[in-house]
Amino acid sequence: MAKKSLPLSKVYQLIEPGPVVMVTTSRKGKPNIMTMAWLTMIEFEPPLIMCVMSDLNYSFKALKETKECVINIPTVELAKQVVGVGSTTGSKVDKFKKFDLTPEDASYVEAPLIKECYANLECKVVDTKLVSKYNVFILEIIKAWITTSKKRQRTLHHCGNGVFVVDGKIIKLPFKSR
Amino acid sequence: MAKKSLPLSKVYQLIEPGPVVMVTTSRKGKPNIMTMAWLTMIEFEPPLIMCVMSDLNYSFKALKETKECVINIPTVELAKQVVGVGSTTGSKVDKFKKFDLTPEDASYVEAPLIKECYANLECKVVDTKLVSKYNVFILEIIKAWITTSKKRQRTLHHCGNGVFVVDGKIIKLPFKSR
Numbered sequence: 250m251a252k253k254s255l256p257l258s259k260v261y262q263l264i265e266p267g268p269v270v271m272v273t274t275s276r277k278g279k280p281n282i283m284t285m286a287w288l289t290m291i292e293f294e295p296p297l298i299m300c301v302m303s304d305l306n307y308s309f310k311a312l313k314e315t316k317e318c319v320i321n322i323p324t325v326e327l328a329k330q331v332v333g334v335g336s337t338t339g340s341k342v343d344k345f346k347k348f349d350l351t352p353e354d355a356s357y358v359e360a361p362l363i364k365e366c367y368a369n370l371e372c373k374v375v376d377t378k379l380v381s382k383y384n385v386f387i388l389e390i391i392k393a394w395i396t397t398s399k400k401r402q403r404t405l406h407h408c409g410n411g412v413f414v415v416d417g418k419i420i421k422l423p424f425k426s427r
Numbered sequence: 428m429a430k431k432s433l434p435l436s437k438v439y440q441l442i443e444p445g446p447v448v449m450v451t452t453s454r455k456g457k458p459n460i461m462t463m464a465w466l467t468m469i470e471f472e473p474p475l476i477m478c479v480m481s482d483l484n485y486s487f488k489a490l491k492e493t494k495e496c497v498i499n500i501p502t503v504e505l506a507k508q509v510v511g512v513g514s515t516t517g518s519k520v521d522k523f524k525k526f527d528l529t530p531e532d533a534s535y536v537e538a539p540l541i542k543e544c545y546a547n548l549e550c551k552v553v554d555t556k557l558v559s560k561y562n563v564f565i566l567e568i569i570k571a572w573i574t575t576s577k578k579r580q581r582t583l584h585h586c587g588n589g590v591f592v593v594d595g596k597i598i599k600l601p602f603k604s605r
Contacts, residue, residue, distance in 0.1 A: 265464050266584035266592055267445010286443050289467040291479050291561050299477060299563065301469050325598075332600040379557070383469050383565075385477065403595070406444035406584070411602025414444055417581070417595025420503075422510040424589025 250364055255393040260296040263322055263368050263395075264288065268404035269413070271334055271366065272302070273319045273352070274311035275359040280352055282344045282363065283308045284335030286407040288320075296390040298372070303384050307339040312386060316374040317358040320388075321366035325403045325415050330365075332411055356392050367396040428542055433571040438474040441500055441546050441573075442466065446582035447591070449512055449544065450480070451497045451530070452489035453537040458530055460522045460541065461486040462513030464585040466498075474568040476550070481562050485517040490564060494552040495536040498566075499544035503581045503593050508543075510589055534570050545574040 255263075269286045288300035298320070302309050312318055323331050330348045337344060345352050345361075352361030355371045362369040371394075376387035396402065403416040433441075447464045466478035476498070480487050490496055501509050508526045515522060523530050523539075530539030533549045540547040549572075554565035574580065581594040 262587040265445075266586050267443075287467045287469060289465045289477065289479070291465060291563055297561075299467065299561075301467070328598060328600060332602055336603050383475075383477075385469055387561075405598075406594075408444050408597075409440040411600045413598050413600070415595045415598060416584075417593045419586075420506060420591050420593060422506060422589045422591070424510055425514050 250367065251397045252369070252394040253397050255368070255395040257296050257390060257393060258294050260370060260390050260393050261290045261293055263370075264290050264298060266404065266416075267406055268322055269331060269407045271321045271323055271331065271363055272300075272308060273321060273360045273363060274308045274315065274317070275361065276311035276315055280345065280361050281308055281311060281339035282334050282350065283339070284331050291387070297375070298388045298390065300386055300388060301384050302386060309384075312374065313377070313380065315359065317360050318372050318374075318388070319355055319358060319360045319362055320370040320372060320390075321363040322368040322404060323363075323366050325405055327365060328405060328413065331405060362394065367398070367402040369394040428545065429575045430547070430572040431575050433546070433573040435474050435568060435571060436472050438548060438568050438571050439468045439471055441548075442468050442476060444582070445584055446500055447509060447585045449499045449501055449509065449541055450478075450486060451499060451538045451541060452486045452493065452495070453539065454489035454493055458523065458539050459486055459489060459517035460512050460528065461517070462509050469565070475553070476566045476568065478564055478566060479562050480564060487562075490552065491555070491558065493537065495538050496550050496552075496566070497533055497536060497538045497540055498548040498550060498568075499541040500546040500582060501541075501544050503583055505543060506583060506591060509583060540572065545576070545580040547572040
């Protein structure tokens with residue numbers, strides 16, 4: 250999927266609606282992927298994200314040690330991969346191979362972009378104070394990519410146990426900032 | 428809207444999909460409402476939520492002082508109220524009156540439930556260490572309510588500037604916990 254740079258000031262528009270994401274890391278030359286649903290924006294610019302990664306996840310050690318990752322946003326076409334990646338562990342499986350996903354070089358981090366995802370956010374861990382108590386990492390997005398396709402991209406929202414709501418209609422209401 | 432108690436172990440299923448919510452507080456006998464889109468689960472049980480409330484919000488002082496709030500989840504039928512509540516300040520306006528919303532008594536907190544929302548989560552602030560740096564509060568949900576209606580409830584996901592994606596179709600994929 251061809252991508253272009255997305256201004257960092259617009260990153261919140263991708264995360265705020267609450268899509269499930271796939272997080273890539275790379276440790277000792279070995280890339281991995283996990284599925285993540287617990288994350289939120291906490292600052293517009295520079296864009297900061299707060300996310301939960303359990304210390305039971307194989308990716309946890311990679312994120313903690315390398316302090317880098319990529320947040321990849323899948324569309325509904327990747328639903329099977331999202332669930333597959335979330336149901337297997339990188340300690341035993343090369344998830345890129347198993348789920349037919351393509352790693353691409355990022356610009357500023359070792360972790361790869363997932364080519365098939367419509368958007369990719371290169372992140373650095375900027376605060377680890379909450380890791381020991383809550384498994385919460387604070388990430389700064391340092392580079393963002395989005396597909397050049399004009400087609401509407403429908404994301405997935407996880408409701409638990411493999412049930413997802415897919416993006417439906419879009420509504421726009423008159424809105425003024427105070 | 429008639430409500431029943433929702434087991435706390437199921438609260439994550441409401442928040443994980445990323446709906447926009449309306450947060451109620453009450454300070455010195457004066458209830459208020461704000462719209463919030465930056466929140467995530469961080470623990471299943473007891474259910475913990477991490478949310479961002481700017482110190483520019485009128486509700487900030489109420490949440491910080493009373494350490495209580497209710498997270499109310501609106502459906503698409505309340506879209507106008509969601510935007511209206513998010514575009515006005517409680518310092519000047521009684522938002523319940525202005526937006527024709529009905530406060531109902533909560534069980535464990537002073538902040539009211541919004542009757543018209545399909546789910547209501549009574550919360551206590553349990554950690555304020557991140558407030559000064561990030562405006563981030565950690566909330567424990569101590570009581571949860573959900574509509575008794577069997578009708579499907581479609582929530583809103585905010586994409587910025589008054590643009591919302593409404594819940595679309597539901598898909599269920601085979602899923603096994605590791």
